[in-house]
Amino acid sequence: MNQEKTVFICEDSTEGIFTAVYDGWMEAKKVQIQIRTCEPENMELFTRLHHVRSDSEKAGRVTRTILKNLGSAVCQDLWYAAASSDPDRGTAVFYTLYKSFFHGKWDPGIMEDVADAYVGQVSRLRTRVWRELHHYYGFLRFREIGGQVLFSEIEPANDILEMLGTHFQDRFQGENWMIYDKKRKKAMIHPVQSACTVIQNVQPKVTDQTPGNPEIYEDLWRVFCSAITIPERKNTALQQQLLPLKYRRNMVEFT
């Protein structure tokens, strides 16, 4: 068993994770690899720390290799797992990939081997991200500002802004919209019938909405949501299970 360990500290983004995977690949035969997005709390003996600078070229090469050899389904699973918020996700992604390259041949069925610890973890993280993404497809709310722009705020636990962008780009091609990720301070902008762009390090400026401009459709929606409830079947526990409280902060009918 390899007692030596190399810890790669990378940026907290999918690009950072895949760059670290690229860097660690050659070393994995000799030492045990750990990929983290933050410094470990305790120092360990026989461990080498290595800081990784994100490189889109390296990350791109890793992604292309996965797509070519393992297929788009596995690539999506690994991408979703890399977008999650677990600080140790890099290790799971790395060893899943490493395991799928057995004796020089790639195994596209790697995700079926759920009993393996790392594959299982990738599978769980992937499910977590997928669920949050599908929740946000439904729970994201736009509001009209300036009469022409649809604006939305979200606070996701995982880094799903780009994935949301793909969905809404297809849906609202003829609208100006933007989605702002409050936690990571980045925003996705979509002008009418153009491509989406992501802006990092957004400094939000709060301006009061001009009075005398009531959002009539927000009120209509609230009326609709309360009218559609059957009082004899009231079950707030079930409602909370299906619609957790953390999403309600940015939803019109609950504010």
Added chain:
Amino acid sequence: MVIQESMGLMEKLRILADGAKYDVACTSSGVDRSGSFEGMGNSIAAGICHSFSADGRCISLLKILYTNECVYDCKYCVNRASNDVVRTSFTPEEVCSLTMEFYRRNYIEGLFLSSGVKGSPDHTMEELCRTVQLLRTKYHFHGYIHLKAIPGASPDLIRQAGYLADRMSVNLELPTADGLRRLAPHKSRQTILRPMRQIQLQRDASKEELTLFKHAPQFVPAGQSTQMIIGASGENDYQILSVAESLYQKYSLKRVFYSAFVAVNKDKALPAVYTKPPLLREHRLYQADWLLRFYGFKASELLSESRPDFDLQLDPKCNWAIRHLEYFPVEINTAGYYQLLRVPGIGDRSARRIVGARKTHSLDFTDLQKIGVVLKRALYFITCNGRMMYRTKLEEDYIIRNITDARRPEQLLYSTCRQLSFFDREEDGIERRYAL
């Protein structure tokens, strides 16, 4: 009857959404359609839930009545002709602007349009068609539209509507013709089943056309569904489930919805007004419905003439397994997919994962736990490499005692054991266990 013509949009929405709430069809699934430059919206096959109401049901469509005026007098309906409620109606433009504005704010996936019967079925269906036509052609709406077919409308109108909507449905209302005659005398089985058959045949024809011409128009691409009211007319679960099974087989329905009866009207033909809706019974029916559609069960396997109602203590799958212990224990490493599906605690996802994971190595109980099998239930029915998890007896009473938690008093209430009595007689019939 009070009809208000000029009423604010908000008040109209409140009344007409309130009238539509007992129609439980809520899915926005079944169609994959990409967006386009000149239009608004797309459709996702899996369906998206945009919100959840206080009763726990999914809100994914703008579910409204076009009008709550109605010439029929169905006893269970809050908008029956003899009820004194405020009646109103939308205009097609109002429905379209509500749909478009809600859609672009990502409140909804699409529109669910139902209606009371105003004047005649044909007149109502024409209004509905006009509204949906406006939405599709003038506003270029590409989202999901679920349209109700009015029983008794002419086939031409149904046909026109089918090329505009994604899903259509006709409510069966009551499971048996006798129940329908008693509670909805203006509707008949024939007027309900005829449009269902027409939609089914037209859908098949449209699918054949699509194999020849790639861009042929699609007729009701997301299929059709229907709804039955549970607990209003005294049918037992076996009758309801048999009706659902034959609808799936003979009319190729996508979904059958079960709606627990909510007593809104006082009528001697209906259960009393203080009766609570039979929610657990509805839940059991949905569980059985899933077993029919995805687990390869038949209605006759789950229930029979001698056992016509579901056990309230155990779900139908567990109940079947306990009564058919001759099929168990199932060996995890060699059993087929459908055999694995029959084990309580193993669902579709776990069964697929087991079949996939055992290609690399044989599985044991720790692997099953990682896969996500509910071992608390499954352990009585499975072996791994010939060994059971704990030493258990393959015996009905023993398993029931261990699976159901006797410490939960409400489960004892639903217990099927009865105190023996000298005065039980066959002629008295089966006592109702749904008294609560």
